[in-house]
Amino acid sequence: MINDEIIGCTKCDRLIKYREFVEKHKKYNEEYWSRPITGYGDINGRLLIIGLAPAAHGGNRTGRIFTGDKSSDFLVSSLYSAGITNQPESRSRDDGLIYIDSYITLALKCAPPENKPLKCELKNCSVFLFNEIRSMVNLRAVLVLGRIAFDSYINYLKTENVDTKNIKFKNFAYYDINNIRLYCSYHPSPRNVNTGLLKKDDFVNFLISIRSYINGNI
Numbered sequence: 157m158i159n160d161e162i163i164g165c166t167k168c169d170r171l172i173k174y175r176e177f178v179e180k181h182k183k184y185n186e187e188y189w190s191r192p193i194t195g196y197g198d199i200n201g202r203l204l205i206i207g208l209a210p211a212a213h214g215g216n217r218t219g220r221i222f223t224g225d226k227s228s229d230f231l232v233s234s235l236y237s238a239g240i241t242n243q244p245e246s247r248s249r250d251d252g253l254i255y256i257d258s259y260i261t262l263a264l265k266c267a268p269p270e271n272k273p274l275k276c277e278l279k280n281c282s283v284f285l286f287n288e289i290r291s292m293v294n295l296r297a298v299l300v301l302g303r304i305a306f307d308s309y310i311n312y313l314k315t316e317n318v319d320t321k322n323i324k325f326k327n328f329a330y331y332d333i334n335n336i337r338l339y340c341s342y343h344p345s346p347r348n349v350n351t352g353l354l355k356k357d358d359f360v361n362f363l364i365s366i367r368s369y370i371n372g373n374i
């Protein structure tokens with residue numbers, strides 16, 4: 157239901173043009189998905205992961221969140237090392253990837269030019285994100301990947317009348333808010349990874365600590 161609504165969404169003129177008419181990368185001889193990208197995984201899981209938006213030649217090409225690009229390679233191999241996915245690779249919609257006890261979604265469901273969404277586009281799309289969060293009845297922890305995902309979750313908390321003024325984005329910080337722990341990380345973009353801002357070992361250890369928290373071990 158909610159996913160049908162997302163896939164059929166035409167609220168943002170700029171993004172419709174971009175997702176449908178972005179020039180195909182030479183190395184991909186295939187039809188692009190070119191529609192909004194839904195969340196993926198177990199909506200009854202205890203962990204929610206929020207990313208920014210589909211990449212033009214990643215999710216916008218393959219039709220699945222964090223699939224078929226460099227950010228996906230880093231993220232999913234790290235999640236696998238922490239026991240949060242069943243395999244280290246995310247290449248295509250039929251590759252058998254499973255998110256264990258967790259669900260992953262995006263602050264913005266359509267690929268934006270240069271990975272830079274407009275405020276009005278994030279606001280349009282927040283309805284879907286907020287519905288996804290409210291659907292997760294077993295939620296214990298939320299991991300936000302980057303500042304835009306963080307801001308989107310803060311906007312959700314405001315709708316729940318949470319006082320958010322002392323909650324600041326900081327890499328590997330966490331906050332306990334109404335029985336749900338919010339974890340913050342830099343986005344696993346090639347720029348953050350290649351410059352060493354986000355290091356694989358540190359990120360995996362952070363994910364392991366999230367999993368331990370969910371399982372009640374810390």
Ligand code: SF4
Pocket residue numbers: 162165166167168171172192264265266277280281
């Ligand atoms: S970004 Fe969200 S609100 Fe905008 S067109 Fe895509 S799905 Fe709809």
